[in-house]
Amino acid sequence: MRFRLLALLVAATQVCAQVPDSGRWQELRFPAEEVEQRAGDQYIEQTVSLAAAGRLDRDKALLFRARRIAEGLVRAAVALKPDAKGWSWEVHVTDDPAVEAESQAGGKLLLGSLFAGRLRLDDGELAILLAHEIAHIVAEHERETLSEALLDSRRDLPLDVVAERLASDVPLQFRLSRLSAIQEREADQLGMLIAYRAGWPCSAMLTFYRKLAADSSATTILASHPSGTTRLSLAKGMSRLLDD
Template sequence: MHKTTLRRTFALGLVSTAVVLGGCAAVQTTDSGAIGVERTQYMSSMVSEEALQQEAAQQYSSLLSQAKAKGALDRDAAQTKRVQIISQRLIKQAGVFRPDAASWNWDVHVLSSDEVNAWCMPGGKIAVYTGLIARIKPTDDELAAVIGHEMAHALREHSREQVSQQMVTNMGLSVLSAVTGVGATADLGGALTNVMFTLPNSRTHETEADRIGVELAARAGYDPRAAVTLWQKMGALGGSSAPPEILSTHPSAASRIADLTEAANKVLPLYQQARK
């Protein structure tokens, strides 16, 4: 490479790095809880909590409309009621981690799909797939572990954290477009879709969701030790073939089971207190 070009590329790289680093601010989305989740997160000013929740609400509404049109929305009334009752008990405990979650417009539905999956979008938009219920056959305690885990992703704003990283990266890449002629656009809706349904959560995010989910379940009166049996079932379901979608990037390894066991034991007194 010519020295002038090299220097120019290096300079632009420094500018891009500065843009990325300068585009995020340190935040603490949740209180630590008894489980002790205290990692400082970094969010871009370009991705506000309100904007992402609004985008999530729109996408969620669209997904529900599509499911309803296909006859795949809350098809089994008893099954839907079960999921909603468990979810509501967990939602009542969300304030332990962030009081403002009490004002979220939480919504819970069951979607008919063979996928073994569940998710919670920003702002508390929850969906559980019938494939998970049919194939895992979870107890109420195990189902609480699933839903609590997904709620934890929303409480910690993991989607916003990932979208922030995407947005500031695009912002940095736009600097390079002056040289390459290729621009980068910031599409909040597309970024949220990628984060929710395409890109994997990091191991850090998964561990935080595991731990917070276990505490939510315990405080709601569900046995936190069920998280261990749940993820064991998930891992066994995959066998030698591809794992369930919910585990596609994070199989239930021995280290995860060990961490869940430790976390469950830590919050066991909360469960025992809730059961009195």
């Protein structure tokens, strides 16, 4: 009886949603507010830790550029997903070498200054990178991944338990790798659309993904990002589509 009640509660909170632009259907089993609250807490913990280590927002010029560019991208994203207007968007930069670019639910962005510097990104190319991360947020990929991990467990579990399992369970990560690959391609495509609607030229898509392809390191069995050449091919196709 208890298991049946838990199953009914999970079913009651399940939401079917569509990713903006692509229209792909998602099963979202955790409330958006709960996922956003957890992501916000993690972001605070991460940025506080980076600040304590002297690795947060030291590159003031890049921080200013990123925040200025992100403002226009967020406006374009809100037009695709009106709920995004109510999120607490934040942008920080770090010189932690482990960080390239990251996003968390609810509008949290973290940009790696060493990565941006290594690729020598101009404003248009930086816009494409940030738009990719914004696309992950707008498409609610974090919420979807956690929901799929819950579905994989075949029983009701709290969000924190599912998140901890997802972070440490390699077989589970492998089972969800196909979803991750779909999400990465989706973020590339949706990100390019967001950047275009924010006024950035298609040429920026091509130069960014050319640089990324040239910089790509060896992939692993769990790598979720498409190859650099695949992403460049997508950028060429999107550029032709948007220019028509």
